[in-house]
Amino acid sequence: MIKADNIIEESEIKDMKHLMSEYSIAHQEMSDARKIRFSDAVNTLKELSIKERKAFFDHIYSIALSDNICVPREALLLIALQYSLIENDRKAEDGKPFPKPYLISCPTGEASFNDQYMVYLESSYDEERNGELNQHFRLLVTITRLCGFNFIYIPKMVEEFRSMNEQYVKDVISYMAPNLEDAFIQQVYDRLCNMTTVDFFRNVLYERLQVKALHNTPPSLLINIGTSVVPYCSAGGSIQYYTEFLCIPISSSILTLVDDILGFYQSKVSIRQSITISDSKGQFKYFGFYKALFDFLVAPPPVAPDLVFLGQNMKTGRYQVAFKFDDGNEKRLTFTPREYDIYFQVTIKSYKSRTKGLPVIYDKHIKPTIAHLKSKISSEIPDLTYSNQYKPEREGNAYILRLDKSKVFVRVSKSNCDCECEDIPIVKYVKK
Incomplete structure (x- = not known):
């Protein structure tokens, strides 16, 4: 909101400091917020009560008017907040x-x-x-x-x-x-x-x-x-x-x-x-x-790889997933057992569960674990097309994967050794 008109007024900074004090926002949280999209941030705010949401909207509106002018870009953001937070509970x-x-x-x-x-x-x-x-x-x-x-x-x-x-x-x-x-x-x-x-x-x-x-x-x-x-x-x-x-x-x-x-x-x-x-x-x-x-x-459509869960390698003991491209090449990432389990469970629950997504109560360390695996994907494959589709995201009280189900597979062995394998679509996978 402050940067919407490309001019940062002293009054806006004062209002921002007041907002930080009101909601106990630390500078580290401000830094972390730079990595969050507007839509994700607002979706998180939906967990507040309607009274708290209205109070938050009033705070943001006051920031928009700090310089006595509300430009179109600011008004658009207010529309987004009004309809996604305040009008969200309207009934027929x-x-x-x-x-x-x-x-x-x-x-x-x-x-x-x-x-x-x-x-x-x-x-x-x-x-x-x-x-x-x-x-x-x-x-x-x-x-x-x-x-x-x-x-x-x-x-x-x-x-x-x-x-x-x-x-x-x-x-x-x-x-x-x-x-x-x-x-x-x-x-x-x-x-x-x-x-x-x-x-x-x-x-x-x-x-x-x-x-x-x-x-x-x-x-x-x-x-x-x-x-x-x-x-x-x-x-x-x-x-x-x-x-x-x-x-x-x-x-x-x-x-x-x-x-x-x-x-x-x-x-x-x-x-x-x-x-x-x-x-x-x-x-x-x-x-x-x-x-x-x-x-x-x-424009030619960008090529997004398939996400293949490989499980634990019998020789190395590593838990891996592969990003499989159309030319057959694979980029493999190694995760800790906990990271792999949470990643796999988020994926399974996103496509094969009536209650979409993995509940946040699944593991007490789920938030830092997901943050670490998302960071690993970003650092290991920085040019990954539609990278956010491959990363678990919180939606309400669950974590989900937004990647199209046709792009997700599980690699299973055809025999007792790992020499013969096939990739099974996630929606058809049945754990043995």
Whole structure:
């Protein structure tokens, strides 16, 4: 919040010191916090009571107003806190809780997704919601632009590409990505012209960007709220960027939800801004969300290795896991028996348990053990693609692994010796 406007005021530092005193935050904890993404930090705060969450929100809001100005970036963070901490416990008239808003993130480049937008999201087609969107689309675009947001509805974006001259679009793709072969250019064009809301969720957000929204996400609004800059490893180590999103399930009409969000935003922000965009047909837009989507479609997908649990080597006695790449090469990491056991149990419980994840009470040393194995993965394989998907993360009162289950295996021997082995998918593994 303090760095949101790129100016650090003396009044903000004073308020920060007051906050540190109020919550007994030591300098070491401040240092540790630099390695935590915004979404993870807020998810931890959900364990507070609603009274404590409201008090915390008020403290943060006072910091935002320390310089008497609340810039759009600060207002976005306040939206994230409001909906994920305060609005989280809202209930319908029948007393049943609404689906809860939540924060998620994905590893991106520094400048990816740097505009303000709302995207309609669904993991399966909802006819009623899509009908509502088609009916009110122009109004949604207008009111969000007046507040500085772009409203994105994938079918309308697809209509734009379909209305353009086909060869013109292919020439633009070729110009922007000159190394692509004709067959791949055709593939990119087909995806631009045939993408659905479900395709966007499954193939772009969930699979490509590794944004782990709930796999069965109900109709929702996805709002980008900024970037977490995480300096992992050491002060001289690599910096990782994560685009942070707020996902709000739509429990009322979409117009009501958007109006509520914009009303809260306008009540907090001091600097009003609107968006003026030419809607001339036939023009290939290459900015904001359009640019980010196009860049992801033309870029070759990163190669993420399989995670293979090897168990204890009968010759060396070491407990190891392997990161197995497509070319057959493996990078092996050795863990202590406790580290290996906790890593394996987190994985098993993430994919094969009704209560998802390994309870925090499984081992009294679980927190430092997981911290150490995560550090080991970071230091031993610093360039690991989607590295956080391979590291246990706390979610509520359990630790889970977010890596797709199709990427996780257990290596078992076919005989009494280790000379013949096969890798069994984790979901099919049965302990002998």
